[in-house]
Amino acid sequence: MSLDIIAPSGSVSADAARQAAKAREKPSLIGMSRQEMAAFLGEIGVPERQRRMRVSQLWRWIYTQGVRDFDAMTNISKALRRDLSEAATLERPEIVSEQISSDGTRKWLSRLAATQPGLPGPEVETVYIPDTDRATLCISSQVGCTLNCSFCHTGTQPLVRNLTPGEIVGQIMLARDRLGDWPGLDADNPTGLPEAERMISNIVLMGMGEPLYNFDNVKTAMDIANDGDGLAISKRRITLSTSGVVPMIPRTGHEMGVMLAISLHAVNDELRNELVPLNKKYPIAELLEACRNYPGLANNRRITFEYVMLKNVNDSLDEAKELVRLLAGIPAKINLIPFNPWPGAPYDCSEWDQIERFAAVIQRAGYASPVRTPRGRDIMAACGQLKSESKKVRASELRKRPTA
The missing domain is CATH 3.20.20.70 (Aldolase class I)
Structure with missing residues (x-):
């Protein structure tokens, strides 16, 4: 017997949609290499002498502790946590x-x-x-x-x-x-x-x-x-x-x-x-x-x-x-x-x-x-059975769609 658990879905307000779109514009730190993360910290103003230490801290919080919120990173200053949350996300799929x-x-x-x-x-x-x-x-x-x-x-x-x-x-x-x-x-x-x-x-x-x-x-x-x-x-x-x-x-x-x-x-x-x-x-x-x-x-x-x-x-x-x-x-x-x-x-x-x-x-x-x-x-989770319904949409098809 299989059990299906479907995540809830439904309409969202225009404001919520805008907030979600804004969040998607931020890069996620998940998937960055250490070098890329150090470069990103430089872009938000972290001094070069601190970057290696900060990357190590972020790395452990993200991949050892699995935190999903910068506020949970208690050994990082509040000011840097604020800068991180404004500039990046920890989003998973x-x-x-x-x-x-x-x-x-x-x-x-x-x-x-x-x-x-x-x-x-x-x-x-x-x-x-x-x-x-x-x-x-x-x-x-x-x-x-x-x-x-x-x-x-x-x-x-x-x-x-x-x-x-x-x-x-x-x-x-x-x-x-x-x-x-x-x-x-x-x-x-x-x-x-x-x-x-x-x-x-x-x-x-x-x-x-x-x-x-x-x-x-x-x-x-x-x-x-x-x-x-x-x-x-x-x-x-x-x-x-x-x-x-x-x-x-x-x-x-x-x-x-x-x-x-x-x-x-x-x-x-x-x-x-x-x-x-x-x-x-x-x-x-x-x-x-x-x-x-x-x-x-x-x-x-x-x-x-x-x-x-x-x-x-x-x-x-x-x-x-x-x-x-x-x-x-x-x-x-x-x-x-x-x-x-x-x-x-x-x-x-x-x-x-x-x-x-x-x-x-x-x-x-x-x-x-x-x-x-x-x-x-x-x-349908066995070897050779995986497939999603996603398909590639051509630019010509996008132009035909009404804008929101």
Whole structure:
């Protein structure tokens, strides 16, 4: 049984609308790098000799304590707090709706800041997956996607735009807000949450979008996520999933140093061209060569290869054997993902017995081959099911709309 919690909505006064618009004109400190935050403090008159200390103070209040109001920053002078509140915000994306699955998975639809006058901001989905002693947050890097993978619901939504660093980090922030995952706070609804020191222990960039097509913003956001004085999520607990943007894979290892996951899904170019059209640009041989050379690759820092199980499409035992042959020499884990259905999907999930036989071939070759238990299917929160209703609006359409 799933539970839907919809955030209230309704008309607002003209004055409230103006105040909201004015607030949106202010930059949010969330998502700024330390250098950007120092430059911002200089713009509002903080002397250069104080900026490093002030950045450290702000950083801890924002990312360690999770405060949402400058007035709560008690070791900062009242005058500076006033200047900060007049010039900046601590806004996260706004939760529009929350769905809670029968298995405890939560999916949040959140609205981002508007970028076009007269239109609401685009919406993006974030998924929280609790387990007994840990929990994973699946975050998005784009609104929509350009890749058109045929088995993925997100791929049916054209790209609206890249997310900013603040919008990427903001998904972690809003999840911690909602779960009470800050010092001294309690969860809104603790049912099904893990008994762990920290409710969000792992981050996966496996939501909407291709993170390597938004590299710079994702890198800035992940630098904040793994900062020891901030959100403090280890790089080994952050996994970036890519469909195979080969030129960006070395940079990911050198500049982010996070764990890598590859959406493989096929063992020959002909089928992968259909399932993952990006393969026409970066075929399997090039992709696997980039994986073999991934910086930091070792037995304790393996690459995860994701393989969606599609009935009578890619699930034969011969394909399992070919998968083993292709990955020879790469420290790897192979994640078998039962296909998660969505409206109009052209595929069916492989039979469970066939998935187990496929896994057995891989395991006999010495690879870990867990079958990912579908989570959140009843609320369309499982792998490959995410999609929002946001769409890109052309300038010509905007000109036709009446002004408020």
